[in-house]
Amino acid sequence: MTRESLVVATLVELADNLVVDFDVIDLLILVSRRCVEVLDVDAAGVMLAAPTGELQFVASSSESMKILELFQIQADEGPCVDSYRSGETVANHALSDPDERWPHFTPRALALGFAAVHSVPLRLRGRTIGALNLFRREPGWLDETDVMYAQGLADIATITILQHQTAVDASLLNDQLTRALESRIVIEQAKGMVAAAMRCDVDQAFARLRTHARNHNLGLTAVAHSVVSGAVRVDELDS
Secondary structure, three states: OOHHHHHHHHHHHHHOOOOOOOOHHHHHHHHHHHHHHHOOOOEEEEEEEOOOOOEEEEEEOOHHHHHHHHHHHHHOOOHHHHHHHHOOOEEEEEOOOOOOOOOOHHHHHHHOOOOEEEEEEEEEOOEEEEEEEEEEOOOOOOOHHHHHHHHHHHHHHHHHHHHHHHHHHHHHHHHHHHHHHHHHHHHHHHHHHHHHHHOOOHHHHHHHHHHHHHHOOOOHHHHHHHHHHOOOOHHHOOO
């Protein structure tokens, strides 16, 4: 399979993950490994931001890359950290010793045999959710085609993750709306039962249900369920 064909196949595979129940870790492991297969790099890794904003290691193409990614988090410096915080690409940075940019990270990267790094933010419409790190063992820059492919893989991964979050949020919203509608039906049933038994209008019946719920520190829906099921008799409701 040619490099172009592998890139297309990867993009299709990533797009196929646009479902509610996909595994984010599996997705980013795929991205990391395909970067090594497709691009002129020897290792790749991905970090994502936690809800609190801290970066977390999530995937890499090798154990040495995992160690380096974890060290970036610990040292709070490195290409992935910079790319995430700035929302900009760290382009073809040649690691040197000493390196004033990352005085702690660079010696560790050199010790693990890496000579150059390229980091791409996982970013969409001003929102940055992490970064993709690409490392080379030999000095030299990624060419324009590799840079384009790297950005494409980062973009589709970002879109997929954000689409997943949107789908999950929508699902939760739908569940909340469904529960609200179901609760409303039960409350209406209870109001009707109270109104019929007490020979009052529905507003008065609703007030009685609400008063009982407040007096006993119960939810209105729970009280309504109790009335409808017969667990609480209408004449037992607080007036």
